Amino acid sequence: MGRIYKILKQGEWEAARAAGVFAGSAVDLADGYIHFSTAAQAVETARKHFAGQADLMVLEVEADDLAGADLRWEPSRGGDLFPHLYGPLPTAAVRHVAPAPLGPDGAPQLPELA
Template sequence: MMRIYKILSQAEWAGAQAAGRFEGSAVDLADGYIHFSTAAQAQETAAKHFAGQSDLVVLEIEADDLAGADLRWEPSRGGALFPHLYEPLDVGLVREARPAPLDAAGLPRLGALS
């Protein structure tokens, strides 16, 4: 089993909860898929794309729960394989949603990821 992670704003998460599904943030919609990271990739993703942004949430999803969904592992950032979901995420599949407050350097703290 492998957990994958999505970093998004609290407002985006609240909207997804109200709708029952997450369609994607602006960059996801522009790229045509929802960007996820593995535990090993998430902190670099946070630093590269979310530095200085407050009111963030990190979602934890079990990749196996997306069986039958259009989840693809594709090369990005130096050829590493990243999980990309080519359909909306059912919010019922989110195992945990927790705040990702900024540390003293302005980087989101994602907590312990496995």
């Protein structure tokens, strides 16, 4: 399936690491699932939903590592299929974490995504 990405606040990631599991950001909890993006979707997600927010991190997860978890690909923005995880994300499934500092335009600058 490939790599999927979660953008979140640094404090949320630190709390998740300490707990061993990420239950979701406020929007995830409100919607009932953890929002992820593919590499192709992540830049627009960052621009649209995280502009002006400092101290952001990007989690990289191999979708196949969530086998047995309730990962669903559902239509969202423009009909694109987005990965949604209906349940907590074990922090052990996170393969890489990188900062996403704000660029001059106020949009988070994502690292190179696979």
